[in-house]
Amino acid sequence: MKMKLLVSQILTFFGLGxxxxxxxxxxxxMDINKGFQIDNPNIxxxxxxxxxxxxxLFKNDELKHITTGYYTTKCSSLNNLTCxxxxxxxxxxxxxxxxxxxxxxxxxxxxxSFDEFQEQFTNAxxxxxxxxKGNEGFNNYEWRLNSIQIVHYVFDRFGPEEHMRIKxxx
Numbered sequence: 101m102k103m104k105l106l107v108s109q110i111l112t113f114f115g116l117g118x119x120x121x122x123x124x125x126x127x128x129x130m131d132i133n134k135g136f137q138i139d140n141p142n143i144x145x146x147x148x149x150x151x152x153x154x155x156x157l158f159k160n161d162e163l164k165h166i167t168t169g170y171y172t173t174k175c176s177s178l179n180n181l182t183c184x185x186x187x188x189x190x191x192x193x194x195x196x197x198x199x200x201x202x203x204x205x206x207x208x209x210x211x212x213s214f215d216e217f218q219e220q221f222t223n224a225x226x227x228x229x230x231x232x233k234g235n236e237g238f239n240n241y242e243w244r245l246n247s248i249q250i251v252h253y254v255f256d257r258f259g260p261e262e263h264m265r266i267k268x269x270x
Contacts, residue, residue: 132225133246136200136266138185140176147268148196151189169195181220202264210260214238217264218252225250236260 130137135146141161145154154171155163163173169189176182186201204213218241222228225243228250234240236254243250249267254260 132248132266136177138175138177139180145187145197145200147198150195150197154187154197178220178224181216183217198268200266202266203262207260207262210236210254210262214252214254214262217262221250221252221264228252238262 130144133147135144137144141158143157143161145157149157151169151171155165158173161173163171165171166186169191171187172184173187174182175185177185181202184203184205186203187197188199188201189195190198202217207213221241221243225245228241229244230240230242232240234253235256238254238260240253241251247269249269250265251267252262252264254262
């Protein structure tokens with residue numbers, strides 16, 4: 101009986117004995133203080149990496165170099181939130197990754213965009229630490245999670261502009 105159990109465990113380990121179960125790494129279980137999990141492509145991006153390390157992580161996926169210290173990619177994360185993701189590297193100090201910027205290429209429905217970002221981030225990180233009255237009819241939201249600050253707000257810069265960012269604080 102023990103031998104049968106052992107064989108079953110070995111076959112299951114190699115995906116031969118039972119129906120193979122897909123284990124999806126949930127964004128909601130990530131340690132945001134260590135980095136950010138992108139679901140598609142499946143890449144964990146740790147804080148404090150340099151530009152070369154980021155490009156190595158994306159070697160098989162599309163990553164667009166915008167300028168020194170700034171890259172973008174289209175991805176999904178946080179339970180299928182599909183958007184553009186910008187990677188900001190601290191230019192004045194050591195050139196290491198310290199900020200992520202979530203944005204869209206189409207803001208034809210500003211309210212829908214804002215609500216979707218807010219819902220996904222609240223589901224992933226809980227209720228915001230601070231909420232204040234914002235601009236253009238939108239509230240300002242801030243999460244403080246140890247060494248991480250997440251902000252979501254709209255301000256008027258040639259019209260309403262939405263900002264959804266995660267920053268690693270020193």
